Amino acid sequence: MTDLILLSDPRVAATAVAECGEPLVDLRADGHLRLDARKADDDGSYARLRAGARERLLRAQRLLPDGLRFLVVEGYRPPALQSRYFEEYAATLRRAHPEAPPGRIRELASAYISPPEVAPHVSGGAVDLTLCGADGRELELGTEVNATPEESKGACRTGAPGLTEEARANRAVLGRALSSAGFVNYPTEWWHWSYGDRYWALSTRAAAARYGPADPSPSTG
Ligand SMILES: C[C@@H](N)C(=O)N[C@H](C)C(=O)O
Numbered sequence: 001m002t003d004l005i006l007l008s009d010p011r012v013a014a015t016a017v018a019e020c021g022e023p024l025v026d027l028r029a030d031g032h033l034r035l036d037a038r039k040a041d042d043d044g045s046y047a048r049l050r051a052g053a054r055e056r057l058l059r060a061q062r063l064l065p066d067g068l069r070f071l072v073v074e075g076y077r078p079p080a081l082q083s084r085y086f087e088e089y090a091a092t093l094r095r096a097h098p099e100a101p102p103g104r105i106r107e108l109a110s111a112y113i114s115p116p117e118v119a120p121h122v123s124g125g126a127v128d129l130t131l132c133g134a135d136g137r138e139l140e141l142g143t144e145v146n147a148t149p150e151e152s153k154g155a156c157r158t159g160a161p162g163l164t165e166e167a168r169a170n171r172a173v174l175g176r177a178l179s180s181a182g183f184v185n186y187p188t189e190w191w192h193w194s195y196g197d198r199y200w201a202l203s204t205r206a207a208a209a210r211y212g213p214a215d216p217s218p219s220t221g
């Protein structure tokens with residue numbers, strides 16, 4: 001795929017799902033992955049991922065240069081939370097662009113938050129993450145995780161021009177490890193990677209997505 005495909009693109013919604021039934025697992029259960037509390041919720045949804053996505057994340061972490069680890073910010077997101085994030089950001093955009101028709105607002109919003117019906121985080125296959133050292137200190141990747149296009153002046157885009165050499169190199173380190181383990185990046189956000197969801201299936205030309213909306217009830221560690 002060469003052109004950037006947004007999550008609002010009808011091809012994402014048209015991608016078939018062959019649900020494989022993998023459970024959500026808790027990334028905190030064995031201490032292999034470091035998690036950050038900024039998106040922590042009471043029931044620990046943020047710390048869950050599909051079992052296959054977790055395996056691939058561990059594989060990717062083993063590919064990092066010595067002394068580096070992932071710092072996971074958010075994995076699974078319940079549908080109601082996804083809808084809330086989408087509506088809040090769309091409202092901000094409507095205020096900034098009062099002349100824009102609803103379709104344009106949806107497109108602009110989807111560069112930062114997925115429309116709920118195709119949301120990668122709701123599938124349990126998406127993870128927002130950055131790099132840290134052995135002491136947990138975050139590396140320089142050019143913007144904060146979850147910086148909006150507006151506040152970062154576009155530097156949230158994975159291939160944004162004008163980054164420092166350090167940030168550019170660290171994004172490349174992150175990308176090499178995650179791509180090698182089978183994840184795909186959402187090119188408008190350097191920190192967002194997914195495996196198994198519709199966006200992944202479309203990007204990798206898989207016959208179908210492996211993960212539809214995840215079932216949050218059977219929580220296993
Ligand atoms: C902004 C961020 N937290 C995020 O997750 N965005 C993507 C596109 C999503 O909503 O799936």
Ligand SMILES: [Zn+2]
Binds near residue numbers: 192
């Ligand atoms: Zn994300």
